[in-house]
Every structure is written in structure tokens, then in C-alpha cells.
Amino acid sequence: MASEGSARHPAGRTALVIKVPEAEPLVGEWRRRFDPAAATGVPAHVSVLYPFLDHARIDGPVIEALRESLGAHAPFELSFRRCGRFPAMLHLVPEPDGPLRALTRGVVDRWPEAQPYGGRYADAAPHLTVAYSPDPGVFDTIETALTAGLPFTTRVTAVQLVSWDGAQWHDAETFPLRG
Template identity: 55%
Template sequence: MADGESDGFVAGQTALVVPVPEAEPAVRIWRDRFDPAARAGVPAHVTVLFPFLHASLVDAGTCAVLDEIFGRHESFDVRFEECGRFPGVLYLAPVPDAPFRRLTEAVVDRWPEAPPYGGKYEPHPHLTVAQGQDESVLDELEADLRPSLPFAARVPTIDLVVHNGIDWQHRASFALR
């Protein structure tokens, strides 16, 4: 979720994520070692929006609007066929990625004060496997992951997670139609 920010999660941060339990057999061992979000309790996922609103601003009304926004989108199938890289980051690329982009755009259209990654990066749907590693480590991880690809997943929900200062906690789920 916080590519390039290492363990810099802050109490009250929130995120909207698509859990991908189908990825766990392939990525769990590497995420546990090399992804701060995994060590802080977030399962394998594709981020829709991080950071979202501060937890103090997320109330029943906010959740009702999120439920309405996500309820306008169809659930969908996705495949993870190959790895990709950002500097120091290894990820799995979802195909297609357009449904994830539409979900992000819909939330940002409603809350423009919450741009993806605080406006630092353009959103690029991905499932982080490892971050903060040099290329040789990422090369080894990628070689290990290749035999596990491709795999498919169904996307029926979006989860709201909140950082409590120590780890990420599930707060709500929103169904796609």
C-alpha cells in the first residue's frame, strides 16, 4: 500500500483495498518478509485508494456513500499472469486493470481531497510482493514466483482498513454488484 514509504504507516490512516486470497499461496512467504503492509496485517490485495480519509472522518455516512459508489460497479474476474517492477518493488500485475482504475476514479471523484498515494504517484493497479529491496533480491523472488503464475481471482468486495498505530484492522466491506 505505501510503496516507497516502508513501515511509515500512521495511526488513523485508512485504505480501500481489494483482498486477493487466491494470491496467498504464491506470495505469502515473500510478503511476510518483504512487504510492511503484510507484516502489519493486510492480506494480499490490490489497492483501490491509499491513503483514504483519516479514520476520524470515516463515519456511517461515509460508509453509506462508499457502499453506494461500489454498488454501482460489477464484480469481476482478474488474472495475475506476470510480475512487474517499480524501483525497489516487485508486484503482480492484474489483467485487466481497468476495473481497478474505475473504482479508484469513482472514489476520488467523490473525495478529490484524497488523491491516490497523496498525489505522489499515478495509480497503477498492482499486488505488492516485496518492496525496499535491491534488484538482485527482486530477481530471485520473481524467479520463485513465475511457476505459480498465472492464477485467477474473483473481485466481489472492497475492504476499508484502518491503521491503529500498530497494525491494520478491517473496518468494513463493500459489495460490488
Template identity: 50%
Template sequence: MADDVQADAFRAGRSGLIVRVPEAEPAVGAWRDRLDPAARAGVPAHVTVLFPFLDAGLIDDGVHAALGDLLSHHRSFEACFDRCGRFPGVLYLAPAPEPATRFRRLTEAIAERWPENPPFGGAFDDIVPHLTVAQGQDESVMARAEAGLLTGLPIVARVSTVDLLVHDGRRWERRASFPLGQALRGHLGR
């Protein structure tokens, strides 16, 4: 099932929700450009919040409003990516435990609101927040990339928005950005 999700990832109309991590680009950009097909298709360094999300044809003003409202109840936070991790065929940066919990809560809240779209199509039992650097490479390539990445850690990032990406058949494009914590700021008079 995970292979089916991966093979279908670049279909026109496919969408996903991510947290961009521009602070990681200096450390991971060159590796991702060579070793991660998503980077070559326009996806920036990121942590996936929910993929796949709704088909682009189903994303209307009501979905935007629901996402905005839901995400407004989650405060922005700081994430520290302090180590590398591996899944079969994947090398990634892992956030420290507390930010990982915050990423998981975002995923859980959106998946609860749209249960027809479980994380990664329901292929995995656990939600493991991560920033993919390389996938589908042989072990020696992954080991070189990991050794190169370790010299640039930790990476500290501010998490304040969740972006909606949609694939147009060629590339991923950002369609909307939803700020975290707007309801809390409004409630506090800011």
C-alpha cells in the same frame, strides 16, 4: 512526496481501500511475509483501490453509506494476475489489461467522490493496479522472488468486495467490507 506517503503509511488513524486477493496467498504469502512491511503489519495480499483514504476519525455512517452506494454501481469481476512488474524498489504481480481497467475505474470513482484524497497522495501521474510482493529489497532478492513467483502464475481471483482498512498504530485492521454490484443485482431482481 512518495517517500512522505510511505513513511506516514503506518500512522494510527490512517486508512485505505483495498481489494483482497486471497487466491494469491499461496503463491505470494511467504515472499510478502519476508519482503513487504505491509504484510508484517497485517495487510493481506491485495490491490490498492485508494490510499491514503480519509483519516479514521472522519469515517462515519455517512462515509460508509456513500462508499456502499458508490461501489454498488460497479460489478464484480474476475482478475487474472499473469505477470510480474517492477517499480523502483518494488516487485509486484500485474493483472491482465481488462481487469486492470476495472481496478482503475474503482480508484477513479472513489477519488472523484473524495478529491481531497488522490491516489498515493498525488505522488504518481498514472494509476497502475498491482499486488505488491516485495519492496525496499536489493536487486538480487527481487530477482529471486520474481523467479519464484513466475512458476505460480497465472493467479485468477474473483473481485467482489472493497475493504476499508484502518491502522491502529500497530497493525492494519479491516473495518468494513463493501460489496460490488449490489445496485445492479437489486435492479435485476436478485
């Protein structure tokens, strides 16, 4: 999920995310310091789709379609073995990324108006955001600290719909992966 600051998120924005609680001991303090989303209720996660539909558009049929689409996928494991960098962002790289891309593709196929990150990137590579900074030296320090705690693994069993109320992100619905 983008962490660009609350002023850039209109109330009613939603996202589909996979929470990664196993990452919190490793990245929690760094995220609190360098990822504004951490202060708005966003735990360590990998986005499936950000932004999704406006909250006002999410009704019973949309929930059922999400339940069907996401539920068709089997649970899977992700490993985090290394850090990666995008311009001004340090992240952990989830592997394999194929199951994550398949989840995203399934939702986008059903709602083509909901492109990952609004269609800003040719390849919206799955990632777990750790920090934002214009200073690569900050990333060098954080990456050195993170490397000592890698690798770790998580089992993905659900996708969470979260909604922005203008000040905080809140859990709205959970979609189990059933396969």
C-alpha cells in the same frame, strides 16, 4: 497500500483494498520476508485507494456514499500472469486493470482530497505488492520463483475498508460490488 514501515503511517490512516487470498500461497512467504506490511495485518491485496480519509472522518454518510459508489460496480475477474517492477518494489500485475481504475476514479471523484498515494505518482498503476528491496537481484530470484505459480485468477466481489491503529491494520467495513 504503501508498505513503507509503520512509523510513516499515522494512526487513523485508512485504505480501500481488494483482498486476493488466491495469491497468498504464491506470495505469502516472500511478503513476510520483504514487505513490512505483511507483519502489520495486511494480506495480499490490490489497493483501490491509499490513503483514503482519516478514520475520524468516516461516519455514517461516508459509509453510505462508499456503499453506493462501490456497489454500483459489478463483480469482475482479475488475472495475474506476470510480475512488474517499480523502483525498489516487485509486484504482480492485475489484468485487466480497467475495473480497478474505475473503482479508484469513482471514489476520488467523490473525495478529490483523497488522491492515490497522496498524488505522488502521475499514474498510480494497480498492483499487488510482493517485495521491497534496493537490490534488483533479490527481485530476479523472487520473480523466477513466482513465475512457476502464474497465472492465477481471482473474482472481485467486494472492496474492504481497512484502518491503521498505529500498530496493525484492521478490517473496518466491507462494500460488496453489486453492479
